[in-house]
Amino acid sequence: MINFPIAKINIGLNITARRADGYHDLETVFYPIKINDVLEIIKSDHLHFEASGLGIPGDVADNLCIKAYHLMKQDHDLPPVSIHLHKHIPIGAGLGGGSADAGYFIRLINQMFGLNLSAEAMRNYARVLGADCAFFIESKPVFAFDKGDQFEPVTLNLSGYYLALVMPPTHVSTGEAYRGVKPAPVKTSLKELIKLPVAEWRNHIKNDFEDHIFKAHPEIRGVKAALYQAGALYASMSGSGASVFGIFENKPDLEFLEKDNQVFSPL
């Protein structure tokens, strides 16, 4: 059985408090984008994982698909499976690709072995694996809060707009991104700000990671500026970076940017 894990962008990200468990409270809007991995599982006589496409750093045992398998096996009598992941979503880019694989793996196991788990039961497995994993159980636009793993639906439809996604050749770890922020409460919740017209977002919606990440990696700031120069209605780093996205009314002319690291797609 096969499915196609998608990626997300964060539209706004406010880090509001440091928590006693070492994590941070935040608010953000997760929006799904059309970049896909390919994930296949088949029954096998032993647990097996293989990957193609982009190289995934770390041991196979630490791959979030394998972690998801072991987590679900604690509660369900799962037979061994052979997993093939074709990795296409850029890694460590703030696009949630690893979390997406875990979320879509949970969905596949649920479907393949007829576990009949509710979406909330699947989200509860996902929450154990990573803060933004639970989003990928349904992959619908949401306002996320607490650790970024609790959701309220938002009415946000960006179809008709155009996405430009640029990957500067810079790696930012999620831990590094969180260590540099000074949490602060928000005046107006993103839940309200997201209702503004897209062209207004620039003046009201921010990503709290940008200030310190841009200082450490000025080339990322440069990409954001270039997207605005090219006519983006809104541009931002996604999550903890380093990818930067621009939302355009029409397909932009971005020839001045490095072709290799770009993705253009309708939203």
Ligand SMILES: C[C@@](CO)(OP(=O)(O)O)[C@H](O)COP(=O)(O)OP(=O)(O)OC[C@H]1O[C@@H](n2ccc(N)nc2=O)[C@H](O)[C@@H]1O
């Ligand atoms: C920053 C965000 C924004 O959407 O995504 P990415 O940009 O990485 O995709 C998420 O909060 C990342 O979620 P995820 O990548 O699942 O994080 P986890 O694996 O749970 O945590 C990685 C590390 O980030 C920090 N962390 C994460 C979430 C949170 N609310 N507070 C934190 O302080 C912790 O130091 C933790 O050890």
Ligand SMILES: Nc1ncnc2c1ncn2[C@@H]1O[C@H](COP(=O)(O)OP(=O)(O)O)[C@@H](O)[C@H]1O
């Ligand atoms: N299936 C997977 N795909 C990508 N990365 C994975 C996966 N499983 C575990 N990881 C680990 O997660 C790290 C960050 O993954 P990713 O989700 O791409 O980044 P981000 O949190 O910036 O969106 C990688 O460096 C890798 O070690």
